Amino acid sequence: MHLRKIHQWTEIRHAARIDDASQAGSPSASAIADIVLGLRKIRIAHVLAVDEVRHRYRRSILGPFWLTISLLIWLLTVSFVFSRVFNMSLVSYLPHVAIGMLAWNFISQTLGESCFCLANNQEYLKSAPLPYSLFAYKTVLYNLYISLHNLIVIGAIVAAVRGEVGVTLLSVVPATFLLVVNLTWMVLVLAMACCRFRDLPQIVANALQIAFYITPIVWFPSLLAGHETWFLKLNIFYYMVEFVRSPLLGHSLSAGSWFAGIAFAVAGWSLAVFLLTRWRSRLSYWIS
Amino acid sequence: MPPESDDKEGPKVELDRVAVDYPVFDVNSASFKNLILRAGIGGLIQLGDGGATVVRALDEVSFSLRKGSRIALMGHNGAGKTTLLQIVAGIHQPTCGTIKRIGRVGALLNVGLGINEEKTGLENIILKSTILGLSKQMIERLTPEISEFTELGPFLQMPVRTYSAGMRLRLSFAIATAIAPDILVVDEWIEFADQSFARKAEARMLDLVKRSGILVVASHSERLLNNICNRAIILDKGRIIYDGDTGPALARYERLDL
Numbered sequence: 001m002h003l004r005k006i007h008q009w010t011e012i013r014h015a016a017r018i019d020d021a022s023q024a025g026s027p028s029a030s031a032i033a034d035i036v037l038g039l040r041k042i043r044i045a046h047v048l049a050v051d052e053v054r055h056r057y058r059r060s061i062l063g064p065f066w067l068t069i070s071l072l073i074w075l076l077t078v079s080f081v082f083s084r085v086f087n088m089s090l091v092s093y094l095p096h097v098a099i100g101m102l103a104w105n106f107i108s109q110t111l112g113e114s115c116f117c118l119a120n121n122q123e124y125l126k127s128a129p130l131p132y133s134l135f136a137y138k139t140v141l142y143n144l145y146i147s148l149h150n151l152i153v154i155g156a157i158v159a160a161v162r163g164e165v166g167v168t169l170l171s172v173v174p175a176t177f178l179l180v181v182n183l184t185w186m187v188l189v190l191a192m193a194c195c196r197f198r199d200l201p202q203i204v205a206n207a208l209q210i211a212f213y214i215t216p217i218v219w220f221p222s223l224l225a226g227h228e229t230w231f232l233k234l235n236i237f238y239y240m241v242e243f244v245r246s247p248l249l250g251h252s253l254s255a256g257s258w259f260a261g262i263a264f265a266v267a268g269w270s271l272a273v274f275l276l277t278r279w280r281s282r283l284s285y286w287i288s
Numbered sequence: 289m290p291p292e293s294d295d296k297e298g299p300k301v302e303l304d305r306v307a308v309d310y311p312v313f314d315v316n317s318a319s320f321k322n323l324i325l326r327a328g329i330g331g332l333i334q335l336g337d338g339g340a341t342v343v344r345a346l347d348e349v350s351f352s353l354r355k356g357s358r359i360a361l362m363g364h365n366g367a368g369k370t371t372l373l374q375i376v377a378g379i380h381q382p383t384c385g386t387i388k389r390i391g392r393v394g395a396l397l398n399v400g401l402g403i404n405e406e407k408t409g410l411e412n413i414i415l416k417s418t419i420l421g422l423s424k425q426m427i428e429r430l431t432p433e434i435s436e437f438t439e440l441g442p443f444l445q446m447p448v449r450t451y452s453a454g455m456r457l458r459l460s461f462a463i464a465t466a467i468a469p470d471i472l473v474v475d476e477w478i479e480f481a482d483q484s485f486a487r488k489a490e491a492r493m494l495d496l497v498k499r500s501g502i503l504v505v506a507s508h509s510e511r512l513l514n515n516i517c518n519r520a521i522i523l524d525k526g527r528i529i530y531d532g533d534t535g536p537a538l539a540r541y542e543r544l545d546l
Contacts, residue, residue: 020389023378044419123403127397128377129377193320197318197319280381281381282337286311
């Protein structure tokens with residue numbers, strides 16, 4: 001068993017060197033080589049992502065900031081109504097929903113796009129043996145860059161309202177990284193599954209809508225006091241949103257949140273490798 | 289796994305009893321809802337090509353290419369030429385059998401594949417080269433050379449959607465052959481080039497294979513066959529029916545019509 005492992009790692013390294021994951025030998029070695037090669041070629045993902053952001057700017061001067069403006073209007077309306085519903089001051093409600101929505105937009109838009117990230121790039125996939133994971137990374141990067149536009153505006157508002165900067169703010173870097181790690185396996189899994197099952201994008205869109213309501217974005221987890229909270233503890237999106245929101249609002253993340261985030265990442269990436277092992281050699285046929 | 293020393297022998301491609309099945313999904317077999325429903329009624333969950341009709345495009349295809357192999361791939365429409373090229377290029381993986389490939393592939397399978405219509409020729413050169421894995425410095429160095437080879441001049445500043453088919457072909461060919469690939473895979477569209485560019489392209493292909501490696505080109509052109517290739521493979525219904533010298537190949541191919 002141990003010897004087989006070592007053998008596989010040599011195979012993967014070999015495949016990475018000759019630049020083709022399909023030449024790694026066994027299907028599982030090919031799957032891991034695909035993920036590794038995609039990371040090695042991350043510059044390509046970055047160039048494609050920046051190119052798409054630029055394309056947005058080319059169509060209008062404000063570019064992605066148009067999305068920020070519509071988000072702002074949404075935020076002000078929701079804050080106006082729900083701060084009254086929950087009987088809270090606007091100053092304590094607005095930052096919660098603003099950052100929650102910033103994180104949720106990033107997550108939901110990335111997952112929505114993930115369904116088409118292989119199909120939309122089939123031109124590239126048909127012209128060279130590229131790792132599939134590369135296009136998952138590209139989808140995450142593109143949406144991350146768009147979200148940074150939102151962060152500038154929303155961060156400014158939150159800073160103006162709260163006006164405090166603590167040490168906990170720094171933990172936003174590792175926490176966001178963990179969010180991205182989790183998001184990436186989801187993108188990879190959905191990207192593959194949507195090539196095989198054509199009705200999956202619709203199901204994903206519906207699931208995201210439901211996820212928005214069961215995740216504390218416009219509401220507070222504390223409002224659940226005295227009720228069942230299992231659906232919150234098992235909700236990966238809750239942790240992903242909190243990874244951005246808690247540090248930016250000056251709360252420190254609990255050890256439980258970190259643990260849950262890491263556990264979901266390990267389980268999710270295992271699923272991604274499992275599906276990539278089974279599907280990698282068939283993906284090119286499903287796309288066309 | 290091949291040890292390091294194998295690489296130094298130069299590029300090679302080895303196909304061993306390769307078969308390819310194309311899945312053709314209908315609405316039912318491509319549906320996730322139906323998969324769940326079937327599982328609910330007690331059916332098996334099939335995550336692979338389950339439920340799809342399968343078309344065999346290649347069957348029992350074996351050959352071995354070494355440095356200096358210059359193959360002309362012949363056969364009727366639907367004989368499996370393009371599929372075989374895609375297998376050699378690593379774009380598709382075989383359903384059965386194995387392929388071993390050593391060397392960097394340059395593939396010219398379709399005019400304008402991976403070319404963005406809205407971008408200018410020059411922007412496409414940079415983007416496509418990036419995707420092919422060239423570094424920023426390499427691209428800066430190679431761009432003038434690529435531009436010159438296309439002979440497109442001021443048109444390189446125009447969006448590709450304004451290009452004619454021949455102009456697109458020039459652009460794609462120039463990009464794909466900018467850095468000598470070890471294994472060059474070319475589909476038959478290269479024959480649609482005008483006379484002057486066809487000669488130029490042939491010269492470049494010949495130069496590339498002489499320097500490094502392997503050429504696989506789908507073609508029925510007698511000139512291309514005689515000028516460039518040193519071996520011909522004829523496919524019929526996904527099987528190899530001829531593999532050998534180029535001389536008798538044309539005659540054999542013409543007999544196929546009867």
